[in-house]
Amino acid sequence: MYEALYRKYRPQTFDDVVGQEHITETLKQQIITGRLSHAYLFVGTRGTGKTTCARILAKAVNCEHPVNGNPCLRCDTCRAMEAGELMDVTELDAASNNGVDDVRMLRDEAVFSPTRAKKRVYIIDEVHMLSKPAFNALLKILEEPPEHLMFILATTELNKVLPTILSRCQRHSFRRLDADTVAQHLLKVAQKEELTLTEDAAQLLGRLADGGMRDGMSLLDQCASKKLVDRDTVLSAMGLMGATFTAELAERLAQRDTEGALLFFREMWQEGKDPATLLGELASFYRDALMLRLAPKGGGELLSGLYDTGTLRAVTGSEGELLNSLNVIEKYLSGMRDAANPRLQVELCLIELCGLEAAKVVYVPAAQEPKSAPAPVKRSENTKKPVPEKKAEPVPAPEPPAEEAPPWEEPPYIPPAEDFEEEPYIYPDEPPAEDYPPFEETPSYEEPPVCEPELPYEESTPASPAAPEGHPDWRSIVDALKDKLDVGTHMLFTDDFAVSGSWENGELIIEVMPGFYMNMLNKSDVIEAVQAVCGAAVHFRELRSPAEIREDKLNALSRFDNVIFQ
Numbered sequence: 001m002y003e004a005l006y007r008k009y010r011p012q013t014f015d016d017v018v019g020q021e022h023i024t025e026t027l028k029q030q031i032i033t034g035r036l037s038h039a040y041l042f043v044g045t046r047g048t049g050k051t052t053c054a055r056i057l058a059k060a061v062n063c064e065h066p067v068n069g070n071p072c073l074r075c076d077t078c079r080a081m082e083a084g085e086l087m088d089v090t091e092l093d094a095a096s097n098n099g100v101d102d103v104r105m106l107r108d109e110a111v112f113s114p115t116r117a118k119k120r121v122y123i124i125d126e127v128h129m130l131s132k133p134a135f136n137a138l139l140k141i142l143e144e145p146p147e148h149l150m151f152i153l154a155t156t157e158l159n160k161v162l163p164t165i166l167s168r169c170q171r172h173s174f175r176r177l178d179a180d181t182v183a184q185h186l187l188k189v190a191q192k193e194e195l196t197l198t199e200d201a202a203q204l205l206g207r208l209a210d211g212g213m214r215d216g217m218s219l220l221d222q223c224a225s226k227k228l229v230d231r232d233t234v235l236s237a238m239g240l241m242g243a244t245f246t247a248e249l250a251e252r253l254a255q256r257d258t259e260g261a262l263l264f265f266r267e268m269w270q271e272g273k274d275p276a277t278l279l280g281e282l283a284s285f286y287r288d289a290l291m292l293r294l295a296p297k298g299g300g301e302l303l304s305g306l307y308d309t310g311t312l313r314a315v316t317g318s319e320g321e322l323l324n325s326l327n328v329i330e331k332y333l334s335g336m337r338d339a340a341n342p343r344l345q346v347e348l349c350l351i352e353l354c355g356l357e358a359a360k361v362v363y364v365p366a367a368q369e370p371k372s373a374p375a376p377v378k379r380s381e382n383t384k385k386p387v388p389e390k391k392a393e394p395v396p397a398p399e400p401p402a403e404e405a406p407p408w409e410e411p412p413y414i415p416p417a418e419d420f421e422e423e424p425y426i427y428p429d430e431p432p433a434e435d436y437p438p439f440e441e442t443p444s445y446e447e448p449p450v451c452e453p454e455l456p457y458e459e460s461t462p463a464s465p466a467a468p469e470g471h472p473d474w475r476s477i478v479d480a481l482k483d484k485l486d487v488g489t490h491m492l493f494t495d496d497f498a499v500s501g502s503w504e505n506g507e508l509i510i511e512v513m514p515g516f517y518m519n520m521l522n523k524s525d526v527i528e529a530v531q532a533v534c535g536a537a538v539h540f541r542e543l544r545s546p547a548e549i550r551e552d553k554l555n556a557l558s559r560f561d562n563v564i565f566q
């Protein structure tokens with residue numbers, strides 16, 4: 001049976017342990033002098049050698065003839081322990097035995113002297129996983145430990161260990177190994193295994209191991225199906241051949257080639273590339289490029305090693321731009337988990353990386369087509385105030401007031417301050433402006449809840465603007481388009497932030513974010529499909545700028561269509 005490399009080459013003595021000399025030398029001295037603690041706490045990230053050192057320590061304290069602080073590996077006790085036959089050494093994994101019963105049982109058992117060895121040793125892995133009652137039971141033993149007892153606790157999360165436990169243990173912190181230490185060790189192991197491991201492949205594995213020797217060994221295992229392990233072997237075994245593609249994608253982004261980047265992504269998507277993985281790799285690429293800029297000399301240790309430095313140096317753009325790109329990717333990555341459409345997330349991310357600042361495009365519903373003919377709004381030249389030509393019918397509040405509200409006295413709608421100062425709005429039925437009560441005296445009136453572009457659309461108004469009679473609303477048009485268009489094109493229609501439709505004078509106006517979306521949608525076959533669904537003329541228009549939207553908002557207000565009083 002094949003034995004995993006990390007098991008096969010698991011250190012047997014303190015001297016075999018790589019990269020934790022600050023701990024192993026101390027422990028060896030304690031064995032030599034006999035000044036042992038009754039409780040140790042080993043802290044460190046996974047795969048750094050905590051359990052291995054715990055076993056070596058348990059062996060060393062019980063060894064009949066320790067050699068310079070190391071277990072001899074030859075005496076009966078050493079061999080019994082190696083064979084797993086020494087009942088006096090018990091390993092517990094708190095992750096699976098976190099019950100208080102286990103610790104109580106341990107406590108009852110612990111009072112008995114060891115059967116064969118000098119000390120009864122309990123190794124409790126992932127001790128932070130113990131339940132609180134179990135912790136307390138453990139504390140009882142640690143308070144007054146019998147002479148023959150030794151505890152070796154290990155944890156990856158120091159902050160979850162009770163302070164009362166910490167204060168009773170001698171603490172040792174295992175550090176992450178640097179990439180070169182892992183690489184050098186892997187080269188030695190490869191030699192023993194008669195594998196040809198190239199230096200750059202070893203360095204890459206060392207970086208991928210992320211500080212843990214066990215991970216480094218497992219990674220080597222995965223690559224070891226061939227006798228020659230070089231850089232390409234590692235990349236392909238780790239599924240990282242995408243690294244070259246990532247660099248290529250980044251190049252298109254650097255050229256602001258939105259179309260090229262999107263097409264490139266589409267290709268990778270069709271080959272089965274996971275969207276989140278792709279963004280993750282792109283982030284690591286930009287990160288490496290940034291690290292190389294910030295630490296050009298000593299930065300090798302900071303790099304992931306997936307990209308050669310020549311490629312990274314070729315990345316254009318300032319440090320600030322790289323940082324910005326990273327922030328953009330992180331934003332989309334963090335939203336990816338809950339996204340209904342991960343592919344769209346990547347597309348939006350790429351578009352934003354190409355310089356289009358989607359965050360600045362504010363979406364508000366297009367002005368609605370009123371059910372009755374609207375009073376067209378004109379602006380008189382001298383006052384610059386919108387004055388309706390004729391009386392509009394008063395429109396009742398669409399929703400009843402939430403609480404007992406003062407009687408309806410046509411309170412003035414207060415538009416956002418900057419709009420108001422310049423263009424005070426006059427209601428159709430109100431007396432002329434000069435008789436209008438000042439705003440300070442208006443009845444208590446809450447912050448206008450609608451028509452604020454900052455508010456998410458759904459919170460203030462129905463999900464889809466009501467369509468004029470005889471016309472389907474936008475949502476149902478989009479739904480019906482599903483059968484008429486290919487999936488990719490239809491998906492663009494579902495993006496509320498980039499595409500919206502509304503009725504104007506019997507025509508369907510589709511407002512679309514300029515650039516990619518417009519290029520993809522404003523095509524004759526798409527227009528035909530939409531016309532077939534909505535049964536009317538269809539026009540495309542660029543999604544309006546915030547200034548235009550503000551103006552529209554004022555016009556919409558004059559029709560009371562959008563206002564909800566609460």
Ligand SMILES: [Zn+2]
Nearest residue numbers: 063072075078
């Ligand atoms: Zn021994």
